[in-house]
Amino acid sequence: MRDERRLEHDHKYPEEREIKNFKFDLINKRKQRNQHGALIPLLQSAQDSYGYIPEKAIHYISEVVNIPAADIYGVITFYSQFRLKPLGKYVIRICEGTACHVNGAKNILKVLQNELGIGVAETTDDGLFTLQSVACLGCCSLSPVIMINDETYGNLDAEKTRKVIKKYRKRETNAHTA
C-alpha cells in the first residue's frame, strides 16, 4: 500500500479568502448529478494553487461538492499525485521504470540521497529539494532519467547527477547574493 500521509497542522495554511479563489468554474459548468466527477479536477486545481492540498481546502471542497471530507481524504491518499504537505522548491522525480532500473536508476537514487541527505518522499530542511520516485516518466530511451520540476535530465551517471544538483544549489546561492 501507499505510504500513509497524515494530515498535519501547519501554520502556513493559506487564508480562507484565497482558498475560494481556485477554479470555481469547474463546478458551475456541470450538472448536479455529475458533481462527483468534479472532485478530482478540483483537488488538482487546489494543488496547482498551493503546491499541496491544505486541510482547509478539503473542507471547502467538501461543502461545494457535497461529499464528506473523509471520502475526499480517501481519494487524496489513493492517488499518488496528491500531497498533504508542502513541497520543496525543486521537486526531483526519479524514474523507477524498467528501462531506468536496468540502466542503474538505483545508483542515481543513492547518489541523490547521499547528496541531499534525505530519503524518498522527504524534503530537505532548507525547503529546497523534495525527492520523489515515480513509476515511469516515459522517456525510456534516455534512461536513467530524473526530472527536476519540469526539466528532464537523461543518460545520467553519478557524476552528471552531482553536477545537476550542484547547478541548482549554485543557482540558489547566486539568487541570494544577488
Add this chain to the structure above:
Amino acid sequence: MTEIKVGLATCGIASGGEAVFEEIKKEIEENDLDVNLKETGCMGMCYEEVLVEVIDDHDHYLYSRVTPDKAKRILKEHLIEHKPIEEWIIKGNGADIGNGFFEKQKRIVLRNCGIIDPGSIEEYMDREGYKAIQMCLKEYTSLEVIDTIKKSGLRGRGGGGFPTGLKWDFARQAEGDKKYIICNADEGDPGAFMDRSALEGDPHSVLEGMMIAAYAAGANEAYIYVRAEYPLAIKRLKIAIAQCEEKGFLGTHIFGSNMDFTINIKEGAGAFVCGEETALIASIEGRRGVPRIRPPFPAKKGLWKNPTNINNVETYANVPWIILNGADAFASMGTEKSKGTKVFALAGKINKSGLAEVPMGITINEIVFDIGGGIKGDKAFKAVQIGGPSGGCIPEKMGDLKIDYNEITRTGAIMGSGGLIVLDETTCMVDLAKFFLNFTQNESCGKCTFCRIGTKRMLEVLERITSGEGKDGDIELLEDLAEKIKSSTLCGLGQTAPNPVLTTINYFRSEYEAHIYEKRCPSHYCPALVTYHINAEECTGCTLCAKKCPVNAINGDKKEAHFINTEKCIKCGLCFDVCRFHAVEKI
C-alpha cells in the same frame, strides 16, 4: 520553399530540442532566410535526438544529435552555402546510417508522427485527416463501420487484445439514450511510451478514431483519460480539441451532419490500476480508482451507469487508416489471429532505443537486431521483457517467436501495451521479477485479498532470495502463491501480477537456484551476493574510480594502488564499469 523540422516530443525536449529550435529560429531571422521552421512529434529514433530534418528541393536530410552550435553550422553551411554537412546526416543525401531502423517497420499508427506539426490541424488534413469520419457520416451506416472494423481484425492495443469491432457492436446494441466513448491514455506500464508519442506527435488521428467509434456506437460525449505525468500530451490534445471545435468538427452537428459530439480531457492522478477499465471509470466519476466486478461490462453499464466504449490510444489511431484503406488492406498484414501492426517502445540494453511500429508476425530477433541494432556494448542478449508488470520475460532462445497475441500468451507473457525492454547478460532475472512485483504490490488498490497480501508475501520471498537468505522450497512457495493470486483476483492487475515471476522461474530457474542454494548471483548483480575489490597489481592509481564513486568509498593516492572501503561501499559497480585496466573485480 525549404523546410526545417525539429523533433519536439518529450524525448526531443529532454535532449535539448527547445534550445536547438530557438537557435535555428534566431539564425533564420538574423540571416533573413526564406525557411519554414516547424516543430514535429517523435520520429521514433529517440537514440539520435535531437533530430533536425532539412527538406529542400533536392532531398530530405536528417541530422542527428544536433546541439545549438551544430544547428548554427547547419544553417550556415547547408542553407546558406548549400553544402550539407555529410558527417552529421543519418538519412538522406545518399546516407542511411539509421539503416534498418525503418526498413522493417510499417507505419499506420505513427503515419504522421515526426512528419506533421502536431499543433496544425491543416497539416493533418493535408494527409487525408478527417476524411475517414466524413466518409462514415456520409456513406456508411454505423453497422457498416462496425463490420469494416470487425473484418479488419483490429484487436485492442491496450494489452487485452479484445476484438474492437465486437466491442463497438456491444456498445451500439446496449440500451440507453446517453452513451459515452472513453480513450484510455493512462499509459502506466513502466517502459512504455507509445501512447505518449502518438498523442504528442499526432493527436488528431486519435480524436478522429474516437469520432468514428462514437458514430458507430451512437455516443455523443467522450472522455480522454490521460496521465498527469504527460503534460505535453495534454497540452497538444487541448490544442487539437480547440481546433476541431473551431472548425465545427466537434460540437453540435459535426461536419454538418446530424451528429453531436464533444470530447473532454480528464487528467489522471497517478494510479496504475486506473488503466483497468472499470477503475478508470470510477476515477472519472471522482472516486478512488478501484475496479468492480464484470459483468455488467462497461459496454452495458459504464460511465455514470451508461453504455460506454473504452479503447486505448493506439486502437483509435488505427481506425481512420482502416476506414480509408479498407479492412482488407489492414487484414493483409500480420498473422491469422493478429492483424495489422503494433507499436513497440524499445528500451533497455539496446543500441537504438525508440519507437518502432512493426507488422504483426515479425520475430523478436528481427526487432532486437534488425531494428534495434543489437545489444549495447557487445554484451550477450539474454531476454526481452514484454508487457510490463503484467507480462513476462521471453528468453533469447525463443527469439524466433512471432509477435502475435496468441503466440506471446503461450509463453506466459502477454502482448501488453507495447513496452519491450531488452535485457543482457548483466541483468539478474530474480531481481527483475522482484522489481515488477514491487511495482504491482505498490499499485495494488487493495480490494482483493490475494492481490493485496499475496503479492506482498511473494515480494518478501524474492527479497529474501536476492539478499542471500533464500530457503529450500521458496520457488515452490512462489509458484503456489502465484497460482492463487491469478485465480482469485478481480482485475487484470492481480490476475497478471505473478507473470514476471512465473516466466522467470520457467525460463531461468537455474538463476533462482543459484541464489538460493549457492548464495550466488550468476549475473553479479544482486548487491548482497557480490563484493567488489581492487586488484592492487592491476591498479595504476589513475583515481578514476575514486572520482566516480557515488559515496566516496574508494581511497588511495595518485599513482598508488587504490582500495575499497567495504563498509562504505554500496556495491553500485560504477568503479567496475569505469576502470580501464580491469583492476576492479567482482567476487
